[in-house]
Amino acid sequence: MDTTGGLRERKKEATRKALHEAATRLAIEHGLDAVTVEAIADAAGVSRRTFSNYFAGKEDALLHGDEERMSLLLDSFAARPPGEPPWAALRGACAAVFESTDEPDPQMAVQARLARQHPSVLARLLTHYASVERRLAGIIAEREGRPADDPAARVLAAAFFTALRIAAQRWVEEQPPRPLRVVADETLDQMARPFA
Template sequence: MDTTAGGGLRERKKEATRMALHEAAMRLAIEHGLDAVTVEAIADAAGVSRRTFSNYFDGKEDALLYGDEQRMRALLGHFAARPPGETSWTALRAAFHDLSGEIGEPDPRWAAQARLARAHPSVLARQLAHYATFERALADLVADRDGLPAGSTRAVVLAGAFMTALRIAALAWTEQDPPRPMADVTDETLAEMATSFT
């Protein structure tokens, strides 16, 4: 019996359930406002039980932010896969472009999600906690790439600067009128972040 294939199928089903819950949370929050959305409503919209929801997410905020979390995980993966001869900042910018090419222009719902985060402290708190986790993971990857000690100031600052630039760019992108490609807005922000302040 091929247990590897069975494990892969189970993981794909789990991921499909997570995405269904995330998409239901996004749709309901945008349509009705987050305060009016319950975990039960999200589970019903995704066609699963309340208990199943709890197996995947701690609350509606986590379900709402799942897509953002997955994009951050993918970005770390792209960075880790960059050629070792690149500087970390070059590799980070290239990783962002790799991910952008993979997922294309963001769904307009990203802008709605960003506005929801700013309007609801519970979502913003969860989002910032996720970003902090990824920033620490990124700092570890930078230190490893550059041969620096774990927790070195340079690695922490570089990772923090990159993540901050992404947050600034995402906010700017949601407020562009007329809209501009997110990759262009992010490139401008990353270029400015790399400019010396002295």
């Protein structure tokens, strides 16, 4: 059995995580504008060149954790039973992600605030959300045996991610804070209610 590939992938993921954590910590401590790629690389114990092998810029390093959670959500949804109704499958995938990951720490809330304050981070975040939403719509359409550009699949994907974005905003703003899972469940329940 070849374990070299697995070890290599674990090392890469460890480096990626170290860079993300360094970017987040430095942005919290000094403000994003004062953080350089070199400072992030130094804090993670890697070279500037190594940083560039993983991320295009400090914004990408900062948002890595969010992108990982979205990928996990898509994978979890794609693995749901084929006969499960789409909204139920989306809720099940969301619950599975919450069960498999720790409750987000306050740094995630700080990261969300940074995104709102810095156009470069917000632009990257919105671009990523749009990409993930398109991918989710494609998975929904495929599960339902519909064309890839099916409007119902696109609306469902957009509604689901809109509810998650609203939940994240509520979670960041609430005092005292409640678990993100609770806030997300409430918001998804509200989204599932008919408007008319």
